[in-house]
Amino acid sequence: MLYNALLSLTAFMFCLSLFLVHKASVLENDFRKVQGDIILQLNQPRSEGVNGKLAKMSKTREDIKPSTIQISQSSLKISSRRVKRGQGSCRAPTSFLQLTANTNKQPSIRGNITEIPWTVSAQQGNAISANENRIVVQEDGYYLVFGQVLFESPSTVMGHVIRSWGSTTSGTGSTELLCCLQEISDAAAANTCYTSGIVQLRQNDELELVIPYRPQALISMDAESTFFGVIQLN
Incomplete structure (x- = not known):
């Protein structure tokens, strides 16, 4: 079992x-x-x-x-x-023009002003050119204008004026842009008179630097002492 x-x-x-x-x-x-x-x-x-x-x-x-x-x-x-x-x-280079005293010539008298003979020492661009003894503006805009003259006249006040010539409603007229005055003493018979400023100019305006009412002014014709120029700002 x-x-x-x-x-x-x-x-x-x-x-x-x-x-x-x-x-x-x-x-x-x-x-x-x-x-x-x-x-x-x-x-x-x-x-x-x-x-x-x-x-x-x-x-x-x-x-x-x-x-x-x-x-x-x-x-x-x-x-x-x-x-x-x-x-x-693509931006155009800045235009400028500088004139210096021409050592091969002497200042000339025209009416009541004395004119300095100039020669081109530096130039760039097409907005500014030289025509005889003046600077010609080719484009509207703002410009830096400058000028210096070394005077050698003792015991008197010397100076120069920078003015522009342009077309007006009544014809061609001049406008005083900058003015410089310098007292020349007997102790320092040689002294520079420098001025500069920003001005608005039009196409075909002509600039010149002249010495008014000083027909007997004695001026240094060295390039580093007496010069006149314009720089385009825009």
Whole structure:
């Protein structure tokens, strides 16, 4: 009896083991199938409705690398600098003209004024030119006008005037722009008289530096002592 009971228990346990192994195999196959379905769903592109648009936008943003953005920004900066340099290079150079006393000639008397003979010592641009003993303005604008004369006449007051000649309603007239006066003493028989200022000039205005009412003025004709010039400011 005991032997038969043990034999029956052994057979039951064997059958139970086979059943459990079969169930475990079935469960494992079901798990793998579900796992495969999940992976397949995740790999499919989401292109429907709003979710699809968001997925595409997200993918597009991910495809844009930071290095590409940095390169584009650098290119824009370089192009901007090139444009600025190009604009600056197109600007016309500043025009100026300086006259110095002509050492080969002597001052001349015209009426009640003394005229200094001039020669061109420095010039740039086309806005200013020299015509005989005057400076001619070719463009409207503001200009820096300057002049200096070294006087060698003792015991007297010496000076010069810078004036412009231009067309007016009544014809051609002169306008006094700058004036300089200097007292020359016996102790210092030589002294300079310098003046400068910013003035507005018109095209074809003519400028001259003259010494009024001093026919016997003694003037140094050195280039570094007596000069007259104009610089364009705009």
